[in-house]
Amino acid sequence: SQTIHQWPATLVQPVGSPLSLECTVEGTSNPNLYWYRQAAGRGLQLLFYSVGIGQISSEVPQNLSASRPQDRQFILSSKKLLLSDSGFYLCAWKKGNMNTEAFFGQGTRLTVV
Amino acid sequence: AQSVAQPEDQVNVAEGNPLTVKCTYSVSGNPYLFWYVQYPNRGLQFLLKYITGDNLVKGSYGFEAEFNKSQTSFHLKKPSALVSDSALYFCAVRDISNSGNTPLVFGKGTRLSVIA
Numbered sequence: 001s002q003t004i005h006q007w008p009a010t011l012v013q014p015v016g017s018p019l020s021l022e023c024t025v026e027g028t029s030n031p032n033l034y035w036y037r038q039a040a041g042r043g044l045q046l047l048f049y050s051v052g053i054g055q056i057s058s059e060v061p062q063n064l065s066a067s068r069p070q071d072r073q074f075i076l077s078s079k080k081l082l083l084s085d086s087g088f089y090l091c092a093w094k095k096g097n098m099n100t101e102a103f104f105g106q107g108t109r110l111t112v113v
Numbered sequence: 114a115q116s117v118a119q120p121e122d123q124v125n126v127a128e129g130n131p132l133t134v135k136c137t138y139s140v141s142g143n144p145y146l147f148w149y150v151q152y153p154n155r156g157l158q159f160l161l162k163y164i165t166g167d168n169l170v171k172g173s174y175g176f177e178a179e180f181n182k183s184q185t186s187f188h189l190k191k192p193s194a195l196v197s198d199s200a201l202y203f204c205a206v207r208d209i210s211n212s213g214n215t216p217l218v219f220g221k222g223t224r225l226s227v228i229a
Contacts, residue, residue, distance in 0.1 A: 032214055046216055059216075088154075096213070096214065097212065101162055102217055104149075104157040104158070107156045109154065
């Protein structure tokens with residue numbers, strides 16, 4: 001069966017510090033991968049998605065970036081965090097190029113102080 | 114363009130009563146529709162989906178949803194609510210005419226509170 005791992009679960013970082021959140025998927029190959037941000041426990045904002053290694057689509061211009069160095073690894077990064085980057089970050093995957101549901105990781109609560 | 118509307122920020126229902134969480138969608142073609150549930154500080158859990166076929170879809174935890182093409186709706190329902198159903202519910206859509214690589218579009222969520 002497929003599983004998705006996202007870490008860390010919680011993170012407190014000072015303003016101006018770098019960020020690296022990691023997401024990995026097991027039990028499948030060539031998945032579509034997604035990063036979402038959820039602010040104040042409400043709606044989901046799609047940040048990035050990837051349909052293959054090295055292929056990143058950005059949905060919202062900001063100081064975040066994403067990379068996919070391996071087929072089942074998706075990394076969310078920032079060189080310098082802003083207070084407004086605080087939120088709940090969710091990674092998700094689904095089978096590539098298929099109209100199926102997406103499966104979500106458990107999320108990372110990021111607080112920028 | 115595709116979009117989803119969840120018109121209610123909050124739904125309150127007494128335990129044992131039926132519940133409905135509303136969702137309407139807009140796509141240029143035919144829709145694929147999904148419902149997810151989120152418990153506090155957790156990721157989203159898939160509940161059910163409509164792809165094709167029977168308009169009434171049954172999913173996890175006794176939930177069901179009815180696809181209504183004329184009203185462009187996909188309301189989530191449960192005959193008898195439990196306190197443990199209290200959570201944040203998200204509706205999502207993808208246009209069938211889009212590539213399967215196109216991300217889902219989510220509604221803003223509806224908070225369901227079931228009162229004992």
